[in-house]
Amino acid sequence: MASPDSESFVRTFARGLQVIESLGRSKLGMNIAGVAEDTGLSRSVVKRYLLTLTDLGYTNAAGRGYALTPKALNLGLSYFYSLPFWRQAQLELEELSQSIQQSCAMSILDGNEIVYVVRIPTYKILRSSPTLGSRLPANAVSMGRALLAESEQEVIDGFLATAALKRLTNQTITDREKLRTEIERTREQGYAWVDAELDEAICGLAITVKDLEGKALAAINISLPAGQITREQAVEKYLGPLRRTGSTIRSAL
Template sequence: MSEADGTVSDRDFIQSIERGFAVLLAFDRDLPDPTLAELAAATGLSRPAVRRILLTLQQLGYVAAHGRRWRLTPRVLTIGQHYAATHGVAEVAQPHLLRLTELTHESASLSQLDGTDVVYVARVHVRRVMSLNVDVGSRLPVHPTSMGRVLVAWADPGVVERVIAAGLEQLTPTTVTDPVAFRDALHAVRQDGFAVVDGELEPGFLSAAAPVRDPSGEVVAALAYSTSRGRTEPQTVLDEVVPHLVEVADAISRDLAQVSAGRRAVDPRARDGFF
């Protein structure tokens, strides 16, 4: 493995693990209980290879056969539980997410960067926003989201270059797709200390995000608020929501520092209840 960029040499790469995860990840909303043939088509693997992988996963308890079809078992949830147990930011942030929803009456989320995607690691729903259906584990692109811009605004230049190289897809008429304009937007986020994105991911979708930092000052997550133009105007978000968003994000950062120092003293303003 290269310590500089995290790449793995061909000699150290275990292809069977890659294929196993490919099969697991093929189970989704479109294929909740696929057949072996459907999994082979979805992954590009041969049917004999998929069969061996399924039988191994079945033996380990991660999938179960129902006639010709296969389903994930609840055991797959333990993978996410292990992540939460070893990455305390989601646990620390949860009461603060509840408080933010009380202050804004809209959904609140915490996300982290995974490659060139934003991944939700914690979320409190208030109402469904637009046609997006997101929950913990959902992934969104970086460039048209307030969370993504916060996460890469303070990242190493190489991260920004990878996001741009992955493609700044035009999802709506207002999506920023020009690399120079995207870099300018990131510069504005660094200057303002937050991001507001209007209608770039989906028409009418309005969101704002602020950085959550670890004790060293590194941005490790983004706290986000989301709504629609049918309920709130961008200026209202700037005037009334962003101050709450920044304050709650700072409170999460302070709690992370306390946890790191071994003193779990959650901000007393954080609420364990909801409404």
């Protein structure tokens, strides 16, 4: 990976991405001063990037500021389309969700968070229901726990050293050694079960989807209403269908 001080690091390109990400965090558009403050770039530099992005169709004038256009979706969707299993995962998780009448999803690990790449909801059990691209702390959700369990030891150590283990509910594991134990337990049993650690109303059962060499590419899960089902009941009823779905998605590789 090239560092900002490397000769191979293209600063102008990186700054353009900074501007796009800054606009993406605003719901109402931003003026030049706002983008400059958010990115740490000078106003003159921001102005040039915004004018260039507008000429390319990625932004347009929004009142006194600028906002992203639908064309910016191409940048994010390009990642989804590049995943070799994405389309198959959508179809298989839709079928699974319909058969069990529960919400299903797929995510990937990005740093200390998971990012949703597929989400098939049945009804809203989270206060803020995740959508494509939504991020959640990996330690507090079943898919994150499953992906961490299949990671290299240095990745796990790095996560435990740097992740902000915030107490989101009374059940959230914030002790790093206890979390390490849970990650190891997840690896041994081949699935993750997380109960009311992100939200008191939800629990989740997750497994990883691996490539042909056995490396975890993503995780899939079933979200369930907390307090209405135990780990044992969830495993007995849903782990089999979840694993069959994972195998079918893997076959698309």
